[in-house]
Amino acid sequence: MAKIKLAKDKIEKxxxxxxxxxxxxxxxxxxxxxxxxxxxYLPAEVxxxxxxxxxxxxxxxxxxVTFYSFFTMVPMGEFPISVCxxxxxxxxxxxxxxxxxxxxxKVPIGETTEDGKFSISCLRCVGAxxxxxxxxxxxxxxxxxxAGDVADILKEYQN
Amino acid sequence: MEKYKMHILICGGTGCRASASELIQSNLENALxxxxxxxxxxxxxxxxxxxxxxxxxxxxxxxNTFYVxxxxxxxxxxxxxxxxxxxxxxxxxxxxxDKKETVSDSKHxxxxxxxxxxxxxxxGFINPENIDExxxxxxxxxxxxxxxMTQQAVIDIVKASGLRGRGGGGFPTGLKWExxxxxxxxxxxxxxxxxxxxxxxxxxxxILEGDPxxxxxxxAICAYTMGADIGVIYIRAEYPLAIERLKVAxxxxxxxxLLGKDILGSGFNFDVEMRYGAGAFxxxxxxxxxxxxxxxxxxxxxxxxxxxxxxxxxxxxxxxxVETFANIPxxxxxxxxxxxxxxxxxxKGTKVFALAGKINxxxxxxxxxxxxxxxxxxxxxxxxxxxxxxxAVQTGGxxxxxxxxxxxxxxxxxxxLLAAGSMMGSGxxxxxxxxxCMVSMAKFYLEFTVEESCGKCTPCRVGNKRLHEMLDKIxxxxxxxxxxxxxxxxxxxxxxxxxxxxxQTSPNPVLSTLDNFYDEYLAHVVDHKCPSxxxxxxxxYIIDPELCVGCTLCARNCxxxxxxxxxxxxxxxxxxxxxxxxxxxxxxxxxxxxxQ
Ligand SMILES: Cc1cc2nc3c(=O)[nH]c(=O)nc-3n(C[C@H](O)[C@H](O)[C@H](O)COP(=O)(O)O)c2cc1C
Ligand code: SF4
Ligand code: SF4
Ligand code: SF4
Ligand code: FES
Ligand code: FES
Numbered sequence: 001m002a003k004i005k006l007a008k009d010k011i012e013k014x015x016x017x018x019x020x021x022x023x024x025x026x027x028x029x030x031x032x033x034x035x036x037x038x039x040x041y042l043p044a045e046v047x048x049x050x051x052x053x054x055x056x057x058x059x060x061x062x063x064x065v066t067f068y069s070f071f072t073m074v075p076m077g078e079f080p081i082s083v084c085x086x087x088x089x090x091x092x093x094x095x096x097x098x099x100x101x102x103x104x105x106k107v108p109i110g111e112t113t114e115d116g117k118f119s120i121s122c123l124r125c126v127g128a129x130x131x132x133x134x135x136x137x138x139x140x141x142x143x144x145x146x147a148g149d150v151a152d153i154l155k156e157y158q159n
Numbered sequence: 160m161e162k163y164k165m166h167i168l169i170c171g172g173t174g175c176r177a178s179a180s181e182l183i184q185s186n187l188e189n190a191l192x193x194x195x196x197x198x199x200x201x202x203x204x205x206x207x208x209x210x211x212x213x214x215x216x217x218x219x220x221x222x223n224t225f226y227v228x229x230x231x232x233x234x235x236x237x238x239x240x241x242x243x244x245x246x247x248x249x250x251x252x253x254x255x256x257d258k259k260e261t262v263s264d265s266k267h268x269x270x271x272x273x274x275x276x277x278x279x280x281x282x283g284f285i286n287p288e289n290i291d292e293x294x295x296x297x298x299x300x301x302x303x304x305x306x307x308m309t310q311q312a313v314i315d316i317v318k319a320s321g322l323r324g325r326g327g328g329g330f331p332t333g334l335k336w337e338x339x340x341x342x343x344x345x346x347x348x349x350x351x352x353x354x355x356x357x358x359x360x361x362x363x364x365x366i367l368e369g370d371p372x373x374x375x376x377x378x379a380i381c382a383y384t385m386g387a388d389i390g391v392i393y394i395r396a397e398y399p400l401a402i403e404r405l406k407v408a409x410x411x412x413x414x415x416x417l418l419g420k421d422i423l424g425s426g427f428n429f430d431v432e433m434r435y436g437a438g439a440f441x442x443x444x445x446x447x448x449x450x451x452x453x454x455x456x457x458x459x460x461x462x463x464x465x466x467x468x469x470x471x472x473x474x475x476x477x478x479x480x481v482e483t484f485a486n487i488p489x490x491x492x493x494x495x496x497x498x499x500x501x502x503x504x505x506x507k508g509t510k511v512f513a514l515a516g517k518i519n520x521x522x523x524x525x526x527x528x529x530x531x532x533x534x535x536x537x538x539x540x541x542x543x544x545x546x547x548x549x550x551a552v553q554t555g556g557x558x559x560x561x562x563x564x565x566x567x568x569x570x571x572x573x574x575x576l577l578a579a580g581s582m583m584g585s586g587x588x589x590x591x592x593x594x595x596c597m598v599s600m601a602k603f604y605l606e607f608t609v610e611e612s613c614g615k616c617t618p619c620r621v622g623n624k625r626l627h628e629m630l631d632k633i634x635x636x637x638x639x640x641x642x643x644x645x646x647x648x649x650x651x652x653x654x655x656x657x658x659x660x661x662x663q664t665s666p667n668p669v670l671s672t673l674d675n676f677y678d679e680y681l682a683h684v685v686d687h688k689c690p691s692x693x694x695x696x697x698x699x700y701i702i703d704p705e706l707c708v709g710c711t712l713c714a715r716n717c718x719x720x721x722x723x724x725x726x727x728x729x730x731x732x733x734x735x736x737x738x739x740x741x742x743x744x745x746x747x748x749x750x751x752x753x754x755q
Contacts (some may be wrong), residue, residue, distance in 0.1 A: 018394065029261075033435055049207035067456040067613075069437070069438035070436075070437035071438075078172070082694075086280065086358040086359040086360075086709055089359070091516045091591055092516065122395075123397070124358035124359075125357075125361060126397075127173035127398075128173055129211070129213060129361065130211030130515070131177055132515065132521070134177070141177035143178060144751075
């Protein structure tokens with residue numbers, strides 16, 4: 001196995017998480033949820049520690065991480081932006097909002113701006129279809145967003 | 160609830176929380192305290208009222224006043240006028256768009272008139288985080304009743320009710336319970352499927368947010384009939400509020416002895432755990448769901464064996480959908496005959512739909528089976544937004560199809576929707592108007608399927624990708640007539656040869672749009688035009704020389720300098736160079752620029 005480069009306290013935290021699920025391989029998904037909650041993302045080093053602690057192969061962990069879209073191997077921005085691409089938002093023009101965001105931030109979907117401030121991702125129905133199209137930034141939800149609103153919304157975070 | 164003279168219910172559903180309902184709640188509480196009314200008036204946070212379009216919703220009891228689109232700054236007026244002086248705040252009442260009259264009681268609103276609420280009976284009425292309120296509305300009495308009956312007697316009631324699974328398949332629930340009960344094993348499981356993968360649907364989420372105990376009670380009833388002592392709720396990690404409410408509900412039920420050992424002195428043990436999905440649509444399929452619960456990649460496997468024989472950890476497992484479960488306690492309490500008197504011959508009871516898209520009243524509705532699409536769209540839904548023309552309604556999510564004008568009078572039930580080329584699905588209902596391109600719609604769903612296919616079998620993994628490529632080509636204006644035949648043929652192959660329900664249904668959006676909107680495909684392929692103006696590659700920005708005054712604003716804003724013209728003379732766009740950014744149209748103050 002490759003040398004693990006994570007900081008010591010982080011490794012310990014991971015070991016604790018695995019322990020809280022009795023180091024059972026069948027709890028892998030719950031462990032990954034916890035790990036992502038703590039570290040924000042699941043880099044290879046984290047997956048290696050989890051594999052070792054749960055006594056499963058790294059390939060198995062990697063297979064699960066890449067199968068589920070909720071898990072990410074790249075860090076998100078300080079203000080993660082998600083555009084709802086559920087059907088209700090799509091038919092009400094979410095695509096245009098997404099285009100506008102990409103234009104402003106100059107990054108494609110799934111990536112983070114160079115300054116680490118924003119990342120863009122797509123979601124599927126956040127349950128606020130009455131407010132479609134919906135964009136979330138961190139914990140905040142913006143409803144009835146038009147492409148023309150994008151610049152103003154981003155301004156709130158740019159200082 | 161008796162202690163208080165009045166109650167203020169405030170919607171705590173996801174939709175209303177997105178428009179500051181939590182702040183309204185704390186403002187209400189503070190304002191009541193400031194007036195010394197906190198012992199007389201209680202603020203209750205409920206689940207979704209259904210009328211999300213007009214949220215945030217505040218309802219006052221006992222007079223049933225229903226306030227819509229309430230803002231945090233309206234709170235003082237509500238307290239001052241309504242609570243203290245007993246006068247309704249007229250400007251916050253709902254105005255009927257046809258009659259132009261205000262309606263203060265939701266009972267009399269067109270949105271609610273045709274609805275019958277069984278699965279949603281408590282949503283918007285009780286505080287989901289308080290088990291006493293559930294119990295006060297007959298909660299857990301059905302479970303008590305079941306303990307006085309034999310297992311088979313309970314199964315017989317569910318069978319006689321005619322209830323069919325609400326997760327999409329429509330399989331008779333009672334029959335499924337009977338299978339699971341007949342398989343002997345040392346360990347059995349009850350699983351609640353709360354993966355709700357249809358993008359644009361929020362029925363299950365709203366039930367769990369608004370009435371979590373109804374699902375817990377039903378799971379316990381199911382467990383009793385089949386002899387299971389562990390229940391698992393598989394829920395999307397993207398539903399933080401529903402997860403939170405479930406956790407609270409499970410804890411309270413345990414404290415009340417309604418989960419755990421020897422429930423209500425019956426000798427029956429049952430407890431519930433939670434497992435979290437991680438954003439994979441295919442995990443809604445029951446065999447995939449079970450693999451995901453075991454910590455594996457959520458790939459479907461061949462049935463048989465059905466979960467009822469060999470499911471979670473290889474043991475007999477019964478999987479039901481959230482809404483299916485939410486119906487159970489009422490069926491036990493009110494009887495199979497009552498339930499089966501609602502609905503059509505082969506589809507009994509009601510169905511919850513998440514009504515959304517280009518419709519005036521977006522929200523969560525529950526209607527008896529047999530209600531027509533027209534009633535749902537025009538009476539409950541209030542018609543199409545901005546006076547536009549109705550074009551299609553999509554049911555069944557990525558597995559379903561687009562229905563048109565000619566299907567509007569079809570009574571909604573499992574069999575009719577299937578016969579019309581769509582399906583019931585889990586309850587997403589998306590309305591589209593003349594501005595929505597149906598080829599793009601099919602492409603949208605295929606994009607989803609391609610992303611969500613687990614990749615296990617070739618027809619689904621590769622076939623759907625090819626379908627998507629062809630649709631993409633058509634929306635780019637590069638499709639041929641031959642492509643249309645190919646689309647149809649390939650769709651048939653994918654349907655026939657895929658392993659699981661995802662692949663077997665994924666071509667439905669393509670087939671139903673080909674059937675119902677062939678002209679629109681032809682327009683893309685033959686005329687290279689998108690009639691609804693959605694396909695970017697096929698549109699052209701043009702300046703109407705009659706309307707253009709030559710102000711030059713558009714030319715100065717065009718990023719690629721493709722607008723030419725002298726000051727005070729009509730301008731002209733070089734369509735070859737235009738990148739269709741739309742900047743010119745946004746800027747023109749004389750409406751001289753349009754899309755063709
Ligand atoms: C691709 C696919 C996705 C599915 N997604 C869901 C879902 O999100 N929720 C659900 O309850 N059932 C879903 N189902 C249906 C389940 O496999 C299963 O039939 C259902 O949970 C059984 O419960 P019911 O009989 O109460 O409907 C899906 C099926 C397929 C093939
Ligand atoms: S049909 Fe598609 S989703 Fe289903 S098993 Fe095959 S590849 Fe996976
Ligand atoms: S902005 Fe409008 S009016 Fe002005 S030059 Fe352009 S098209 Fe003509
Ligand atoms: S759409 Fe954009 S590129 Fe085309 S003419 Fe207008 S401003 Fe220029
Ligand atoms: S589809 Fe975007 S919130 Fe439901
Ligand atoms: S979320 Fe408040 S009415 Fe639906």
